[in-house]
Amino acid sequence: MSEEYVLEMHDIVKEFPGVRALKGVQLKVRPGTVHTLMGENGAGKSTLMKCLIGIQPVTSGKIIYKGKEVAFKSTQEALDAGISMIHQELSPVLERSVADNVWLGREPKKGLLIDKKKMNDDCRELFARMGLDLDPNEKMKNLTVAKMQMVEIVKAVSYDASIVIMDEPTSALTEAEVADLFKIIADLKAKGVAIIYISHKMDEIFQISDDISVYRDGEFVASDRAENLTQDKLIQLMVGREITDMFPKVPCPIGDVVLKVEHLNAGRLVQDVSFDLRKGEILGFAGLVGAGRTETMEAIFGMRHVTSGKIYKDGQELHIKNPGDAIRNHIGLLTEDRRGNGIVGLLSVKMNSVISKLILGKYGMPLNNKQMIKDTEEYIEKLRTKTASIDTPIANLSGGNQQKVLVGRWLLTDPDILIVDEPTRGIDVGAKSEIHSLLSELAGQGKAIIVISSEMPEVMGVADRIVVMHEGHVSGILDRSEFSQELIMKYATTHEMGKR
Amino acid sequence: MNSNMKKTISDNMIWLILVALIIIMSIARPVFFTVANARTLLTGESIKGILAFGVALAILTKGIDLSIGASAALIACVTGALVQPADLATKVLPGVGPLPAIVVIIIGLLMGAVIGAIMGAIIAYTKMPAFIATLGGQLICRAAAKIFTSRPVSNLSDSYRFLGSGKIGGFPVIILVFVVVFILAWFILNQTRFGKSLYAIGGNDQAARVAGINVEKNLVITYILVGLCAALAGILLAGRAGSADPANSGLNYELDAIAAATVGGTSHTGGICKVTGVLCGILILGVINNGLVLIGVDDNYTNIIKGIIIVAAVALDMRKNTRKA
Numbered sequence: 001m002s003e004e005y006v007l008e009m010h011d012i013v014k015e016f017p018g019v020r021a022l023k024g025v026q027l028k029v030r031p032g033t034v035h036t037l038m039g040e041n042g043a044g045k046s047t048l049m050k051c052l053i054g055i056q057p058v059t060s061g062k063i064i065y066k067g068k069e070v071a072f073k074s075t076q077e078a079l080d081a082g083i084s085m086i087h088q089e090l091s092p093v094l095e096r097s098v099a100d101n102v103w104l105g106r107e108p109k110k111g112l113l114i115d116k117k118k119m120n121d122d123c124r125e126l127f128a129r130m131g132l133d134l135d136p137n138e139k140m141k142n143l144t145v146a147k148m149q150m151v152e153i154v155k156a157v158s159y160d161a162s163i164v165i166m167d168e169p170t171s172a173l174t175e176a177e178v179a180d181l182f183k184i185i186a187d188l189k190a191k192g193v194a195i196i197y198i199s200h201k202m203d204e205i206f207q208i209s210d211d212i213s214v215y216r217d218g219e220f221v222a223s224d225r226a227e228n229l230t231q232d233k234l235i236q237l238m239v240g241r242e243i244t245d246m247f248p249k250v251p252c253p254i255g256d257v258v259l260k261v262e263h264l265n266a267g268r269l270v271q272d273v274s275f276d277l278r279k280g281e282i283l284g285f286a287g288l289v290g291a292g293r294t295e296t297m298e299a300i301f302g303m304r305h306v307t308s309g310k311i312y313k314d315g316q317e318l319h320i321k322n323p324g325d326a327i328r329n330h331i332g333l334l335t336e337d338r339r340g341n342g343i344v345g346l347l348s349v350k351m352n353s354v355i356s357k358l359i360l361g362k363y364g365m366p367l368n369n370k371q372m373i374k375d376t377e378e379y380i381e382k383l384r385t386k387t388a389s390i391d392t393p394i395a396n397l398s399g400g401n402q403q404k405v406l407v408g409r410w411l412l413t414d415p416d417i418l419i420v421d422e423p424t425r426g427i428d429v430g431a432k433s434e435i436h437s438l439l440s441e442l443a444g445q446g447k448a449i450i451v452i453s454s455e456m457p458e459v460m461g462v463a464d465r466i467v468v469m470h471e472g473h474v475s476g477i478l479d480r481s482e483f484s485q486e487l488i489m490k491y492a493t494t495h496e497m498g499k500r
Numbered sequence: 501m502n503s504n505m506k507k508t509i510s511d512n513m514i515w516l517i518l519v520a521l522i523i524i525m526s527i528a529r530p531v532f533f534t535v536a537n538a539r540t541l542l543t544g545e546s547i548k549g550i551l552a553f554g555v556a557l558a559i560l561t562k563g564i565d566l567s568i569g570a571s572a573a574l575i576a577c578v579t580g581a582l583v584q585p586a587d588l589a590t591k592v593l594p595g596v597g598p599l600p601a602i603v604v605i606i607i608g609l610l611m612g613a614v615i616g617a618i619m620g621a622i623i624a625y626t627k628m629p630a631f632i633a634t635l636g637g638q639l640i641c642r643a644a645a646k647i648f649t650s651r652p653v654s655n656l657s658d659s660y661r662f663l664g665s666g667k668i669g670g671f672p673v674i675i676l677v678f679v680v681v682f683i684l685a686w687f688i689l690n691q692t693r694f695g696k697s698l699y700a701i702g703g704n705d706q707a708a709r710v711a712g713i714n715v716e717k718n719l720v721i722t723y724i725l726v727g728l729c730a731a732l733a734g735i736l737l738a739g740r741a742g743s744a745d746p747a748n749s750g751l752n753y754e755l756d757a758i759a760a761a762t763v764g765g766t767s768h769t770g771g772i773c774k775v776t777g778v779l780c781g782i783l784i785l786g787v788i789n790n791g792l793v794l795i796g797v798d799d800n801y802t803n804i805i806k807g808i809i810i811v812a813a814v815a816l817d818m819r820k821n822t823r824k825a
Contacts (some may be wrong), residue, residue: 066825243610303710327712341706346771347699358693378802410710 006031006194012061012230021047025220033210043215045198053078075421082162086152092140099123099136102155126154132182140198146177184394202231214380223356239485248364252444255279264309266299271472285452293452298421301326301333325440332410336421342406349387352394357412361499379408400431413443419450458483514780525791545786546678547733549758554729555684556778559724560702562770563630565635567755568730573613574645575734576744579608580653583660592649601659609731616727620720645746654743664739686775703771760785763813
């Protein structure tokens with residue numbers, strides 16, 4: 001076996017019940033290089049890494065690390081072998097010191113006791129080596145997110161790793177901190193460490209990558225030296241799929257502006273967001289995970305504190321403090337996290353259907369049970385929801401049918417504006433197309449609809465216009481005639497392209 | 501056995517247990533199964549029962565209220581002090597009152613509402629576990645009662661005592677009060693927007709919020725209602741006994757109330773509560789208390805049996821609900 005590659009992954013297949021997440025993909029990493037993995041959300045990059053470091057077992061395939069076939073059963077085994085990973089979601093122990101966090105679970109010992117001095121000294125040495133100015137005794141919770149990220153990196157490096165995997169390490173960093181990180185990466189490279197780098201940011205990818213591998217829908221697309229690739233070429237590789245499951249859009253007349261959002265600010269992921277929405281229009285929101293689409297909608301719906309900016313409905317400025325206010329103003333939000341903040345699993349299909357209309361006080365007191373049953377049954381029939389009875393707990397329904405109940409819930413509140421966030425995530429193809437046609441039908445009735453979707457064919461299929469977001473900013477707004485996967489991906493991965 | 505019948509049995513299990521207990525007690529001591537004893541039993545359980553309906557609301561929202569026994573004692577002492585005769589040598593508040601019973605009862609209920617509102621606001625807005633907030637409330641209320649008066653408050657006016665020990669046509673008023681609270685609780689949970697909101701909050705507070713429910717406001721109202729139940733319990737306690745004891749009135753009543761709500765199927769993981777179930781829980785614990793006394797079982801053994809029943813009830817409930825989820 002040649003020593004050209006420190007890591008080779010061949011024909012990796014990963015199956016989850018009902019889904020093939022990885023369909024025989026490959027990855028070959030050379031020592032002392034930065035190897036970037038690219039692909040849309042759900043392309044399989046993170047799953048591949050989880051398979052590598054033993055978080056999930058592969059269904060089939062071969063992993064060769066330093067010339068030997070391996071199959072790590074836990075992250076600990078991977079770490080011991082010299083592969084460490086910096087996860088996108090940090091998990092620091094906030095109440096403990098920096099040093100405690102770095103040495104967590106492998107504290108140097110003196111007899112039975114932890115050797116505090118050695119911990120701190122080693123920590124200082126590591127920090128010095130990476131040019132970091134940090135006190136090992138500082139409590140983790142006093143650090144900025146960026147500093148915590150740096151500590152994570154120090155920790156990963158401290159294992160004397162041969163491969164360090166970084167999953168979107170710069171998403172929380174400022175430009176200066178990114179520069180520091182890149183310096184550290186250069187040092188690591190010089191020492192022969194291979195970096196597997198996952199990122200969506202084109203500019204930084206071309207800045208640091210030696211090799212780039214592209215994945216799409218669980219399949220390996222291509223791998224090449226960075227210098228042989230261009231941004232356009234990459235985007236083409238990432239999105240180059242056939243659009244076959246597109247729902248044919250039913251054109252409907254578009255009326256006056258119903259919702260106008262001006263210079264909305266609400267935290268890091270909602271910065272100076274402006275757009276408008278018309279009666280009968282379906283406005284798509286595209287972008288990568290973490291672009292701030294969900295957060296923008298939460299801000300409009302009163303779930304997130306708005307620091308500045310204005311929201312108008314039918315020309316009147318709205319002051320929405322909580323979802324109840326939004327609903328009273330005839331705005332509905334079908335959230336992305338159906339189990340987390342959509343359904344109340346214990347309650348019946350009936351209660352889940354009528355709860356928002358009930359909150360509006362439309363059933364009187366004592367509650368008009370007959371009307372509640374009538375309303376529930378009306379939407380079960382209209383949306384063809386499959387349920388044993390209206391008294392069945394909603395948790396017993398399939399994802400698609402739960403989603404239909406929630407759609408019915410919002411329709412019962414008679415919304416002028418319906419925001420749907422990833423409405424077809426995790427539901428089967430049949431229910432999916434039913435939801436698509438329902439959205440078109442609602443637009444036809446004169447409702448204004450916002451659809452957030454990470455599935456590009458979906459958003460291109462149903463929308464009249466698409467707002468693309470990138471890191472909390474609106475990076476582009478496209479008319480239907482301009483729709484192309486390449487253009488959307490370009491806006492989604494690049495900061496402030498400017499077309500508004 | 502077909503699945504429908506199984507479901508009917510499983511849904512009404514606690515009523516079957518109640519009937520079984522009544523049969524066992526009646527066989528062991530025929531005097532158990534008499535109208536007079538039923539009246540004794542209900543009179544004895546009314547106060548804890550009212551507390552149980554109250555605390556069930558808190559448990560429904562995934563909360564709890566440990567302060568109710570102590571706040572009942574505090575309110576019993578304060579309201580009691582307002583209805584002592586003016587010429588009483590041991591009067592707690594010399595020169596004050598006696599005030600008309602109706603005024604004093606309203607004062608008592610207001611006190612309960614304020615205590616509940618404070619508890620509710622702390623729980624809703626600081627997101628503090630209700631267990632901690634109301635444990636603090638319990639200590640404070642009990643201590644406040646003892647500071648307010650070091651000795652029992654006695655010689656209470658007859659009009660004040662009417663709710664606790666009065667009779668209408670030979671029927672104890674306290675049982676009527678209990679029945680009224682039961683009906684109110686049933687109405688609130690089944691026929692009002694507020695009640696349905698509590699089920700949603702207990703089941704999934706994030707989803708409840710998105711559905712338009714003002715979670716914080718509803719939690720505050722919940723604890724106000726619990727506080728009102730505690731106030732009513734305090735007034736009944738003093739009225740029934742004829743005096744209020746700052747150290748011992750209502751002592752550990754919150755635990756019996758929680759036990760009754762729990763045995764009645766109110767889930768501590770939130771979102772599940774049937775008022776009729778709570779009523780059944782109250783009756784089950786009442787039958788055990790009353791029946792074992794009649795049989796002559798030692799108090800400590802009674803508590804062991806109660807302990808086992810509570811744990812068993814929750815264990816059954818957990819199994820039922822995990823299967824559902």
